[in-house]
Amino acid sequence: MKIFLVGFMGCGKSTKAKQLANLLACPVIDIDAVIVEQQQMSIADYFAANGEAAFRQLENEMLKSFDYPDTCVVATGGGLPCYFDNMEWMNQNGITVYLEMTPPQLVSRLHNREKRPLLKGMDDEQLLTFIIGKLEERNVFYHQAKLIINAFDLDPKELLEEIEAIG
Numbered sequence: 001m002k003i004f005l006v007g008f009m010g011c012g013k014s015t016k017a018k019q020l021a022n023l024l025a026c027p028v029i030d031i032d033a034v035i036v037e038q039q040q041m042s043i044a045d046y047f048a049a050n051g052e053a054a055f056r057q058l059e060n061e062m063l064k065s066f067d068y069p070d071t072c073v074v075a076t077g078g079g080l081p082c083y084f085d086n087m088e089w090m091n092q093n094g095i096t097v098y099l100e101m102t103p104p105q106l107v108s109r110l111h112n113r114e115k116r117p118l119l120k121g122m123d124d125e126q127l128l129t130f131i132i133g134k135l136e137e138r139n140v141f142y143h144q145a146k147l148i149i150n151a152f153d154l155d156p157k158e159l160l161e162e163i164e165a166i167g
């Protein structure tokens with residue numbers, strides 16, 4: 001079973017991927033972390049040096065070229081499902097899970113904004129407006145996930161049970 005976690009920045013993909021992988025005793029792959037390791041620079045630095053379009057190309061290549069073990073949990077970047085045929089590819093190659101949260105819940109989780117180039121320098125009010133607009137664009141992709149679950153206060157064991165029920 002390959003589990004792909006998708007959702008907006010701050011919904012907990014990276015954190016929950018590690019927790020799920022712990023429960024399953026399987027590898028965790030965080031696409032952003034793979035990019036950081038391969039490029040030897042942070043996501044923010046990569047955006048600054050090469051721009052967003054180059055980043056989208058790179059995450060598309062990483063997603064498709066990674067040698068996934070049979071059982072693994074994959075944390076995607078928040079934008080990854082929304083470019084190219086990435087969402088379709090993940091649906092063909094594993095179980096996709098949308099960790100859904102409301103815009104105010106996302107604001108409350110997004111403290112470290114400098115790490116996320118799209119959020120750089122935003123205060124809470126600007127961030128809330130940005131999230132509402134971006135979610136409108138992105139929901140069409142996120143909603144193609146096989147499982148959609150509210151992820152605020154979600155226990156990893158409960159999440160795993162929900163995934164196993166459909167997998």
Ligand SMILES: Nc1ncnc2c1ncn2[C@@H]1O[C@H](COP(=O)(O)OP(=O)(O)O)[C@@H](O)[C@H]1O
Nearest residue numbers: 007008009010011012013014015016109110153
């Ligand atoms: N259950 C939780 N309770 C409180 N904060 C959390 C929880 N899970 C994750 N966080 C925090 O929320 C932020 C976003 O989590 P992260 O896993 O990086 O999300 P994503 O990968 O979806 O952007 C991080 O600062 C993380 O420490």
Ligand SMILES: O=C(O)C1=C[C@@H](OP(=O)(O)O)[C@@H](O)[C@H](O)C1
Nearest residue numbers: 008009010032077078079116117
């Ligand atoms: O939503 C996005 O476009 C992005 C989300 C980030 O990942 P997280 O969702 O893990 O923060 C990272 O890939 C990059 O900053 C762009």
Ligand SMILES: [Mg+2]
Nearest residue numbers: 013014032075
């Ligand atoms: Mg992440």
